[in-house]
Every structure is written in structure tokens, then in C-alpha cells.
Amino acid sequence: MIKMEGNQIMDRGDQDVERFVAEKYPGLVAELQPSGSCIIQGVMCCEGTWRRLKLYLPHHPALHGFQLYVQERLMYKIYTSDNLKVQDDWLLEDLLANLAQILPAPEALTHFKDPLPEGNIYSDILALHKPNEYLMQMDEACTRLRFSEFSDYEHHYLELEIPSLRLLDHSLPECVPLGEMLTKSAGTLEEALILFLKVLEELRPFYDHFTDIDELCHVLQPSPITTKHNSRVFPLKDRVYLKVTIGDPFACIASMALKIIGPTEEVAHLRHVLSDGLGNWDAELDMHKNLLRIFDLCFFPMPDWSNESKQDEEDNEELRCNICFVYRLDGGEVPLVSCDNARCVLKCHAACLKEWFTTLMDGKTFLEVSFGLCPFCKAKLSTSFAALLND
Structure with missing residues (x-):
């Protein structure tokens, strides 16, 4: 076992432990507590095997009283100084560096008749870590991966469930069958990302x-x-x-x-x-x-791109809907409906007018869109306003 030289964490100071862990162990996340303790959790590669762990250091940066939880199959096994060979002068950096050597080898799974598929999703994630090209984020449970802030497509994003690679969310129009495309053509995380970037280019x-x-x-x-x-x-x-x-x-x-x-x-x-x-x-x-x-x-x-103009629209009573007395609905719709009488002051949302007409005896209904006469001046209302309703 190799002793880390200089105990670099002591030189950095406690406030930099999060940065150190993130840079050297991308699968782990460190969090300093107000009490001075430190909690580190996530996944870590130990001699080619990825293991999920939680490390509690009540006296950080010293290891005195540490508790290490390592997931083995469906259960977490706890390790302390009583059942793990840790040198007295070790600090956090030394423990993490030697963890692969001091942890017992995981038990081999014998109940699988078929060989396990090659590759590891966490290895794929590390291989795709390219901060100059896009931002890659993972949730605390390590089950949701998000790509965003692409260098050429900054407003786009892709969210996948891991390790299944099931599509969770994306920034493309709903009429683009991205989920179907990924299912048919992307078998790995890299292939899914390449396909998404190809679609963006198209x-x-x-x-x-x-x-x-x-x-x-x-x-x-x-x-x-x-x-x-x-x-x-x-x-x-x-x-x-x-x-x-x-x-x-x-x-x-x-x-x-x-x-x-x-x-x-x-x-x-x-x-x-x-x-x-x-x-x-x-x-x-x-x-x-x-x-x-x-x-x-x-x-x-x-x-008018000024912020004052947007606020004026919201506050201008003349622009508000004559039925609901609101300018912009929660869905973003604004009052655009007017009648054929140029002198009429009617201005309302298409959805509000449709609801109004459903209460009138002389309202006409065609293909689930209601039409009738202006509620103000009784002039004709153009059926073209039906295009403002959801197609």
C-alpha cells in the first residue's frame, strides 16, 4: 500500500475537499457539514469494478471514527477501523487512494447462467466527460444523466435514464420521434449522444x-x-x-x-x-x-424588446381579454380575437370565446370548435380564429 506524500488535503484546507474529490474521483460527491464532518457518496472504480459507497468522516480530515458503507448486491456492508486495515496516520486522501487494496474483493455472482454484457455505463460516462463541448450532469441517485449547454446548440438538452438509456426528456419538438430513434439505433451511451447531435445538425x-x-x-x-x-x-x-x-x-x-x-x-x-x-x-x-x-x-x-414594454403589456387594461380580464394566460396565449365590426372593442382569447359560446343557445359547434356572434355588438366572428386553438 502506498502512502500519499504531503497529505495534499491538509495543504488545500477543508473548503477544497469537494473540489479535490470531484476532480480526482468524478463518480463521488463530497459535502462538508456545519459541524465539520464530511460525507462522501457515489460510485468509485476499485481495480476495474465499480462500487457504490458512502463514507462518513466525523473528524475530517482525520479518519478517527470513520464509517464506510459499501453496497454489496442489494445490501450495504459497513466498514470501520475495526474490520478495515487503515494506518493510524492516514487522512482522507490516503484512504481513497488505497481503498481498492484494503477492501475485500466482491463476491462473484454465480446464479447467472448467461454471461453478463460487456461494458460499464459509468465507464462510458467518464469517457464522455468533455466539458469544453457540453455540460454533463447526474442526479444524486445516479439514475438520471443530462447533457446540456452544447457548444453549438446551447439551448438544447438530452436526459436519459441510466443504465437503461431510456429517454426521459429532450429539447426537440414533440413531433420528432426521438425516443423511437434512440431505441432502434443507439445501443450505448455514446451512440445515443452521437445520434442526438446528428439530429440537431439535421x-x-x-x-x-x-x-x-x-x-x-x-x-x-x-x-x-x-x-x-x-x-x-x-x-x-x-x-x-x-x-x-x-x-x-x-x-x-x-x-x-x-x-x-x-x-x-x-x-x-x-x-x-x-x-x-x-x-x-x-x-x-x-x-x-x-x-x-x-x-x-x-x-x-x-x-419592442425592452423589459418595460413587456410590463406595459401586462398592465395595459385595453390589451386584456374582455372575458377573463387577463392579458396572458398560463399557457402563453394573448387576446387576439376580434369581430368583423372594426368599431367593436372586442378583444379576447380564443379559448375564452369558445367557452363563452358553449353557454349560448345560438352558438354553432363544428368539429369541436364553437362559433357564434360577437358578445358585444352581435357582428359575425370569423372562423379563422379556430387556428388559435390547439390543433
């Missing part, structure tokens, strides 16, 4: 199409915008809105759906403009520039 055009819209249009829905959303609603002109949806992020233009939302006459006219313009779609231009060409605009209504 989805770059999808996110690029929305980048200019997010930056140069006043996107009202969804709010807040995330990498999971595949649609945008933004003003086309006063009381008229455009909803852009990409059904298949791998085939953006082919699966693009455009819906014009607003008063009946405005919608009818702009639908003809849109139909004619789609025939002249320029594949060399992005979605934002093509939409400007179609509607013969220099720009769409621009957003």
Missing part, C-alpha cells in the same frame, strides 16, 4: 427558418418560445395575424402550414394573396423573406 434548417421570425417579428404565441415549439403566431397587420406551423422539422417547406387569422373580409383577401404568392416561393430565401415578398411588405410589425 434540424439546423428548421431552427434557422424561425430565427429571423423570432428576431424580426412580434411573436405573440408561443410565449416563452422554446426549442420544442414548431409554430409561431405574429401580426401581419392591424387585427390580422399569421400562424406558421412546420409539421415535419426534417422537411420544413414541404410540411409548412400558413393560416391567416382575423376578420372575415381581411382573411378572404389575404388568402388569395397568399395562394398566389406561394407559387413564386424562392427556395434561395428563408421563410421570413419569402413571407415578406408574398405580402409585399418591407417588414412585419416589430417587437
Whole structure:
């Protein structure tokens, strides 16, 4: 057994024990208690075998009175100075360095008829530790692994259950069958990560199409915008809105759906403009520039990025829904519905109006979407507002 020279932890000071353990033993986590004691737990490789352990040091950095719990099969076995050969002058660093030599070898499992699969998930995790390329995090139970803050895709993340590699969460649109793709094509942790990065690269055009819209249009829905959303609603002109949806992020233009939302006459006219313009779609231009060409605009209504403007929207009573008297619902929806009467002050959420109509005798229901007359002036309400409801 080798005695560590210089007892480096004493030189560092107690406050650096967490950093020392994290750097030298990535599978372990150290936590100093207010009483001065130290608790270290996690997984550690001992002569090629990964073992889960918990170490309690009541008199850190000295080992006097230490308690070491090592998982063996389904139970933890406790080791102290009574049943573990520890030298009197050892400190924490010495114990960890010599743990593989002083711990009894784990009992071999004999009840398995088939050989155990090769490889170890914790070895794979250590091999994929690349802090310059992404952030890798694991929960305290060591059953959930998260990749995030990728160098080229900082807003994306991937969460997997370990060791099963079952998909738990991700940052891609729900219409992307990532779970199915991982099940079919990824047998190891490295393959799962490579596949996720490959999918992100293939989805770059999808996110690029929305980048200019997010930056140069006043996107009202969804709010807040995330990498999971595949649609945008933004003003086309006063009381008229455009909803852009990409059904298949791998085939953006082919699966693009455009819906014009607003008063009946405005919608009818702009639908003809849109139909004619789609025939002249320029594949060399992005979605934002093509939409400007179609509607013969220099720009769409621009957003005000100041924090004061966002607060003004919330506080402005004129912008609030005339039914629920709230501006933005919990799901991010804002009041966009108005009637065909330009002088009417109606402004409400599509969901609120639908609920309102279900209580009226003259309301019409078609395909689970309710329509009727304006509750204020009794003018007609365009059915185009149904596009604001969840598809």
C-alpha cells in the first residue's frame, strides 16, 4: 500500500475537499457539514469494478471514527477501523487512494447462467466527460444523466435514464420521434449522444427558418418560445395575424402550414394573396423573406424588446381579454380575437370565446370548435380564429 506524500488535503484546507474529490474521483460527491464532518457518496472504480459507497468522516480530515458503507448486491456492508486495515496516520486522501487494496474483493455472482454484457455505463460516462463541448450532469441517485449547454446548440438538452438509456426528456419538438430513434439505433451511451447531435445538425434548417421570425417579428404565441415549439403566431397587420406551423422539422417547406387569422373580409383577401404568392416561393430565401415578398411588405410589425414594454403589456387594461380580464394566460396565449365590426372593442382569447359560446343557445359547434356572434355588438366572428386553438 502506498502512502500519499504531503497529505495534499491538509495543504488545500477543508473548503477544497469537494473540489479535490470531484476532480480526482468524478463518480463521488463530497459535502462538508456545519459541524465539520464530511460525507462522501457515489460510485468509485476499485481495480476495474465499480462500487457504490458512502463514507462518513466525523473528524475530517482525520479518519478517527470513520464509517464506510459499501453496497454489496442489494445490501450495504459497513466498514470501520475495526474490520478495515487503515494506518493510524492516514487522512482522507490516503484512504481513497488505497481503498481498492484494503477492501475485500466482491463476491462473484454465480446464479447467472448467461454471461453478463460487456461494458460499464459509468465507464462510458467518464469517457464522455468533455466539458469544453457540453455540460454533463447526474442526479444524486445516479439514475438520471443530462447533457446540456452544447457548444453549438446551447439551448438544447438530452436526459436519459441510466443504465437503461431510456429517454426521459429532450429539447426537440414533440413531433420528432426521438425516443423511437434512440431505441432502434443507439445501443450505448455514446451512440445515443452521437445520434442526438446528428439530429440537431439535421434540424439546423428548421431552427434557422424561425430565427429571423423570432428576431424580426412580434411573436405573440408561443410565449416563452422554446426549442420544442414548431409554430409561431405574429401580426401581419392591424387585427390580422399569421400562424406558421412546420409539421415535419426534417422537411420544413414541404410540411409548412400558413393560416391567416382575423376578420372575415381581411382573411378572404389575404388568402388569395397568399395562394398566389406561394407559387413564386424562392427556395434561395428563408421563410421570413419569402413571407415578406408574398405580402409585399418591407417588414412585419416589430417587437419592442425592452423589459418595460413587456410590463406595459401586462398592465395595459385595453390589451386584456374582455372575458377573463387577463392579458396572458398560463399557457402563453394573448387576446387576439376580434369581430368583423372594426368599431367593436372586442378583444379576447380564443379559448375564452369558445367557452363563452358553449353557454349560448345560438352558438354553432363544428368539429369541436364553437362559433357564434360577437358578445358585444352581435357582428359575425370569423372562423379563422379556430387556428388559435390547439390543433
